[in-house]
Amino acid sequence: MHRRGGQQPGLRRAPPGRPPDRGAAGVTRQLTADPYPLLARLRATEPVSWRPELDGWLVTRHDLALRVMRDAATFTVDDPRFSTARVVGPSMLSLEAAEHTRHRAPFARHFRPREIEDRFAGFVRAECARLVDGFAAAGRAELRRELAGPLSVAVVAEALGLADTDTARVLAWYDAIVSTVDDISAGRPPGSGGAEAFGELRAHLEGSVGRRSLLTEAATALELPEVVSNAAVLMFGGIETTEGMIANLLRHLLREPSPPDRARLPAAIEESLRLEPAAAVVDRYATRDVSLAGASIARGDLVTVSLTAANRDPAVFANPDVFDPGRPDLRKQLAFAHGPHFCLGADLARLEARIAVETVFDRLPGIALESDVAPSGLVFRKPAAVPARWLPS
Template sequence: MLQQAEITPAEDSARQERFPVGASLEFADMEEGGREEALDRLREAEPVSWVPALGGWLVTGYPEARQLLSPRCGTTVEAEENLVRHSLGRMMLTSDGADHDRQRAPFDGPFRMREVGDLFADAIAAEADALLDELGPAGGCELGASFAAPFAVRMTGRVLGLSLDDVPRIDGFYSAFAGAMVYDGNPEPQRLADAAREELNAILHGDIARCRHAPDTSVTSQVANDSDHGVSDDEAVAQLRVIMFGGIETIQSGIMNTLLLLLRDPEAIAAVRDDRDLLPNAVEESLRLIPPVAFVERWTVAPTAIGEVELGIGEFVGASTLAANRDPAVFPDPLAYDIRRENARRHLAFSFGEHFCLGAHLARLELTTSVGRVLDRLPELRLVAAEEPAGFAFRRPPSLEVAWSP
């Protein structure tokens, strides 16, 4: 496991002098809603910069971020200081090379584009409709708690074949995991994540045992009953934890972010209502403008040049997908929510390279279907109140109050 290099006060001072815009960046600029312009200024001046508030390097330029995430960059996720590993454990997302491939391989098949459509399309629509049947008469709700979170948790349970009926409890686990992935030095979120991981492990081990006793067509059953996959039960549980995290966090955020952007743009939502073929690209554009995963981390394993900046061994480097997705050199007029943007799918919301999101095809189908069903089933849907999307590692509006004609 790589140990992060220690930077002397003199080196830190020299870097701050060389990268003054990065030195002035506050952690709140990376976390709070409404402060994204600070990242835009940093990208314009120093697309690869030393940021003391982060305790490492921050990449905000799009080409530099893609370079960082490429397996040819000379970086790794296998570092002692990796907070994703501390939060979710050792699994495919915190492993590289052959070990990563071995852990991921048993789960690849069910998440291919063709299999996703065949296996899950009807279930996604049915799950969305079941929730909207309950919501319809109310005439209003906080969309995150009432629809986005339960849809994400229940759909993840159906896909994986897991016992996820207690939505608040499962959502609480993943709030604890997300809270521990923030480089602010506070140890309390890690304690909460450790406790959540132990509780969730017990649920997942029970589901593996159940699937061996009574096999079904779920992903968990396929893995549990395949003796040739080379993954132990503990390793299978670790992979299920991170797949669940993606299925819950990304989908909940993606639903809220897409509907927020549509409801704030009367022309966009009217166009989508008139031409449903525009919806998939509207979802891609929301993933670009408000990526659910807003920060990705790496460490250098050798002297490495990222953009025009030379880094030594063991350096902590983070990519701000939020900033990279707003790079005007790649996305003209990047602050506009353009549902017809031709290259919207080039966003980095699903990462890039070896660790590109396993469930990207499923996520796209879930987001497009669920948002479409909301627009179809809640007449005259309108925005009542919303907090600005926020979050360092994971980004969405903390609340999204909506109303409709019951």
Template sequence: MQLVSDVILEDQPQVAPHFEARYPSLEGFALWDPQAWTNGHPHDFFRRMREEAPVMWQSADPKRAGYWSVSRYDDIKAVELAPEIYSSERGSINMFVMPRNEWKPKKLIPAAFNSIINLDQPQHMQMRIQQKDYFIPRFVAELGERVDAKIDSLLDEMERRGPVVDFVSLFSQELPLFTLCEMLGIDEADRPKIIRWMHYLELANQYFVNPWTLLSRRPWFPIKFYHYVNEMFAYGERVMADRRVNPRPDLMTAIANTRMAGKPLPQEYLDGSWLLIIFAGNDTSRNSLSGTIRLLTEFPDQRARVLADRSLIPAMTNEALRMISPVQHMRRTAMEDTELSGQRIARDEKVVLWYPAANRDPDVFADPDRFDVSRENVDKHIAFGHGPHKCLGNRIAQMQLQRALTKILERFPNIAWTGKQTISPNTLVHAISSLEVNLYGPNGQRPTQVAVSRHLGAKA
């Protein structure tokens, strides 16, 4: 099976598009700069893009390829539904593809390319079908029972530490990793390793964006990072080899035994496949959980409606996904000269799809900046993408959100964001790395436990 990393289109300097730009290139926000995203989504800039430049040419710097930014809902759906024209494989989902001589760590960068999310048809669908059993409703329901127990234990720990806690460190980063380890079949003894590896991989993004800031706090980070990356890949190779000989009823076994054209997957795809599930499932669910708590604080009228009618929780989670848009963009690469919304696009030019902009398109969602749990088309968001590449794990994500928020609101109905948060520099996901909350509401205090005398109880 051909590796995506062998044929991927590396960035070539391109300041101007091949065909004349129909729309202006707006100034005011550097979409390509991770640091620009630390204040959240640029909704005012997205509004200008939708109105003035729905297919907008942008150039990051002279050494990199420019790209077309797409911001309208209907245009993004059109791209997603034409994978034969807009390829995931030719240029990957990443905004930039560095030259191969800059791929470090050596195994990590190719693993990011060699996975189902970067495949075109028919390989994409063939691989998807062989893993589908771990994303169907029956499996999701069975998994949900274990998730419920984990939620209870996490809420116990939050209450013990509270009332003011970091929701991310104590809940929203813990639950998705537990769920993913359950799906993959990671042994209990190995789970602390997964948590440590994910922590260092997340820090790596900050390191590559602004190395000196991280090194001032963690001078040994590069040495530890490369050590843990090597340890992670050695673990994956060992577990996948074992699952081929000793299969289990888990997703790791399904990945290890996937066959394409009658042959087992190359190790590079095995590496990429299980890491993608950890990354994709962790980032999106973590930020959706944190973002929903933030929204409930910002829109108390909608919280009140949900508390009065818990049947609104599924609608609330969909509306929260629309508002939060945890995945900020995906990229496609034109396989041929084409046209989108009147703009001609040349073969091999990059097309970047901005989901937060589409999910607040007023032509689709009335009063789009309002969190409205009774919105009629609440399920029409594209937070999970659209078309053949729609997120395979969307049912898992929805299950976690609904079960977690049901239990959180039962136990802490007044939980409130204090206004303190940290959003990490990241162009791909809305990375809420800390979110301070008060479990009992603004300035809330822990409820007082009143002791009842046994003697009084006996007299009664």
């Protein structure tokens, strides 16, 4: 591809010699509903391609995705257009280098695997049992909204010291903030709902700092507004992507002919993450002119990494469209991103997913999908519903 001309960042059009893509809306629909054929074609023929529907470059090959995510000096999140930062302020999600480390380190020590197991396993088991027992006698349930979503909210509330806050209220704050981020990402003027919700959340989080939560120690290293911004980011990731991860995993396992072997469940979780990452893309911005796989990327350009495409790269994963928990090298999947912005809550999300599946298959005999709803979503991918039935007790 050719380098595009001298427009300001964010106002760039198709590269010289290329007409505007009048099918952009159709491509967006395809990337939302069934992106795999298009992503496979781009990965094979143009692994770094200019996409007018994104107003940026799309990276679809596994090795190139790793290169972009590892090179924070060239491909950064620290850009004034970064949508989440415009709503909640600077945080570990939108900072680089020493400032990123300063914001991340006070939280990171609480997300080591052993600490996650010791602190959260009992709570997650009790919450999964409570949720499943609440609908077990009915013989059917929609597992995304009745299990995956409420569990994700409950764990985030517990971690942030909001356990005494009504779940519906936490979700209302979250939905308003996400809606505002979506408006900014789509170029629409944001409404006031996100700022108002963040103000309420900030007040509750500030009141939670003295309680036993992830915020307590962070408050000794960061200013209070910084603690709150990072807590909002943890809420964003802990609800949206964890709900999607659990919903996708349940769908994959319920499509299999037999219940999962508990010993192989960790591999099934990794394979589900590979096949359908809940976060489909991550965004970066070029800090300098750079060539990537023949594409001339200009300073300031948006560079979007498709985790969905990278995770189905046949150069890394044989028969990539098949759910196969026995495949080797599952840890090469990139569902939690890579590099300095690797997902802080990855092991907590894995813990929630494992215990949710164990609880479902232990307590709901004969469980099966009532209908199969495929995942969808441009940025976050999950099924709209996971309807299931079983033999009621």
